[in-house]
Amino acid sequence: MRLYGYFRSSAAFRVRIGLNLKGLAYEPVFIHLGKGEHRQPAYGTLNPQGLVPALEDGGKLLTQSLAILEYLEETHPLPALLPNEPIARARARSLALLVACEIHPLNNLRTLTHLRKALGQSEEQVNAWYRHWIADGMAKLEAAMAQTAGTGKYSQGDAPGIADCCLVPQVFNAQRYRCDLAPYPTVMRVFDACMQLDAFDRAQPGKQPDAE
Amino acid sequence: MRLYGYFRSSAAFRVRIGLNLKGLAYEPVFIHLGKGEHRQPAYGTLNPQGLVPALEDGGKLLTQSLAILEYLEETHPLPALLPNEPIARARARSLALLVACEIHPLNNLRTLTHLRKALGQSEEQVNAWYRHWIADGMAKLEAAMAQTAGTGKYSQGDAPGIADCCLVPQVFNAQRYRCDLAPYPTVMRVFDACMQLDAFDRAQPGKQPDAE
Numbered sequence: 001m002r003l004y005g006y007f008r009s010s011a012a013f014r015v016r017i018g019l020n021l022k023g024l025a026y027e028p029v030f031i032h033l034g035k036g037e038h039r040q041p042a043y044g045t046l047n048p049q050g051l052v053p054a055l056e057d058g059g060k061l062l063t064q065s066l067a068i069l070e071y072l073e074e075t076h077p078l079p080a081l082l083p084n085e086p087i088a089r090a091r092a093r094s095l096a097l098l099v100a101c102e103i104h105p106l107n108n109l110r111t112l113t114h115l116r117k118a119l120g121q122s123e124e125q126v127n128a129w130y131r132h133w134i135a136d137g138m139a140k141l142e143a144a145m146a147q148t149a150g151t152g153k154y155s156q157g158d159a160p161g162i163a164d165c166c167l168v169p170q171v172f173n174a175q176r177y178r179c180d181l182a183p184y185p186t187v188m189r190v191f192d193a194c195m196q197l198d199a200f201d202r203a204q205p206g207k208q209p210d211a212e
Numbered sequence: 213m214r215l216y217g218y219f220r221s222s223a224a225f226r227v228r229i230g231l232n233l234k235g236l237a238y239e240p241v242f243i244h245l246g247k248g249e250h251r252q253p254a255y256g257t258l259n260p261q262g263l264v265p266a267l268e269d270g271g272k273l274l275t276q277s278l279a280i281l282e283y284l285e286e287t288h289p290l291p292a293l294l295p296n297e298p299i300a301r302a303r304a305r306s307l308a309l310l311v312a313c314e315i316h317p318l319n320n321l322r323t324l325t326h327l328r329k330a331l332g333q334s335e336e337q338v339n340a341w342y343r344h345w346i347a348d349g350m351a352k353l354e355a356a357m358a359q360t361a362g363t364g365k366y367s368q369g370d371a372p373g374i375a376d377c378c379l380v381p382q383v384f385n386a387q388r389y390r391c392d393l394a395p396y397p398t399v400m401r402v403f404d405a406c407m408q409l410d411a412f413d414r415a416q417p418g419k420q421p422d423a424e
Contacts, residue, residue, distance in 0.1 A: 044355075048352070048355035048356045048358075048359040048360060049306075049310060049314075049352045049355065049356050050352060050355075051314070051352070060299050061360075062299070062302045062303075062306070063306045063310075063356075064305065064306040064309040064310060064313070066305070066309055066313075067302045067303075067305035067306040067308075067309055068302065070301070070302065070305055071298055071299075071301070071302040074298045074301065075298050086283055086286045086287050087272050087274070087283075089282070089283070089286065090274045090279045090280065090282065090283040091274075091279075093276065093278070093279035093282055094261075094274070094275045094276040094279040096279075097276040097278055097279055097312075098261060098275075098276060100309075100312075100313050101276070101278075101312050101313050101316070101317055102261075102263070102317065104313070105313055105314065105317035105318060106317060106318065106323065110348075111318065114344065118340075118344065119331070119333075119337075119341075121331075125331075128330075129331075132326065132330065136322075140260070140261045140262060140263070143256075143260035143261065143262075144260045144261050144275075146260075147260040148260060148273075
């Protein structure tokens with residue numbers, strides 16, 4: 001398998017964790033988002049969505065991090081990234097989607113660049129935007145994890161899974177922008193538990209070969 | 213089943229389509245987003261994420277539209293919203309996530325309200341933001357659908373499914389903001405095919421009891 005990614009991409013980080021949790025080896029291919037390599041024709045031909053990550057498996061290209069994680073789950077079921085029971089599976093997916101749909105899209109590189117260039121926002125204003133959506137989204141995540149049954153050692157039960165694959169990269173991003181994470185003790189307890197595991201530790205941006 | 217939703221919520225629209233495609237009856241509960249009813253304590257106790265839609269089934273509450281659709285697929289497999297083969301399933305999910313993660317979050321009510329209130333953007337500027345992200349996201353969706361194998365009568369193959377559940381509400385939103393959709397002929401061909409089906413037609417915002 002070949003993973004097209006970028007050390008700082010939160011979505012690529014999710015897939016690195018999933019591959020590591022399942023013990024799957026992959027060849028990394030580095031697409032430098034800062035240099036706009038994802039918008040070059042060579043990559044656009046391969047992946048018309050023009051985003052990272054993308055995973056090549058058996059000559060087929062898979063896109064969108066959560067679709068890739070579901071694919072890995074279906075093709076390499078063990079160790080599982082999702083629990084067995086439908087309600088628990090739905091809860092794990094809901095926590096993953098809360099990060100992927102409600103927090104990350106508002107704070108990714110493309111969005112911040114648009115705020116700077118098209119809206120003329122200063123760095124201070126861009127940082128305020130970033131922190132606003134972290135506070136908004138992390139409060140929802142903390143409430144969901146603290147107030148609904150299912151949280152265990154990890155986001156869903158006592159095995160690391162799809163929700164943790166999303167939670168950990170989002171916390172890394174928040175820390176990078178120096179957001180106050182004290183109001184989210186359940187999120188941070190799970191983050192700390194995940195970071196004890198080699199699969200998460202090895203996947204972190206600073207440990208990738210393309211890290212700057 | 214009881215569906216907490218709002219006629220204009222794109223994410224609730226996705227779930228209405230999915231329930232209709234599977235022939236599942238539900239009792240609608242209306243949460244008026246414009247009046248902030250999703251932020252009231254009564255709803256927050258039920259759904260700590262404070263978002264719509266939410267689906268109550270057998271006394272359990274499910275949240276996040278795509279997690280709800282996956283749950284319906286697992287608990288009521290036929291008619292299927294996903295194909296059988298893992299690569300095709302991944303492609304269908306990727307197209308759904310392209311809408312749910314790359315387009316919709318930038319243009320939902322919460323984001324537009326923040327642009328108005330915190331950033332002091334005028335209605336004209338908010339509309340420009342909206343159309344920018346529609347153009348950016350729809351170009352990606354058109355490219356993915358036109359340039360990768362799998363598109364049939366619908367987004368993935370010849371049966372309506374999870375990607376169509378996301379595509380149709382997003383096109384409705386774009387039309388409401390008078391975005392030019394001519395550059396996306398594949399998207400619009402699939403949209404038109406979907407709208408021939410009763411399951412999509414009945415789910416549209418203007419046909420809901422809480423429509424204004």
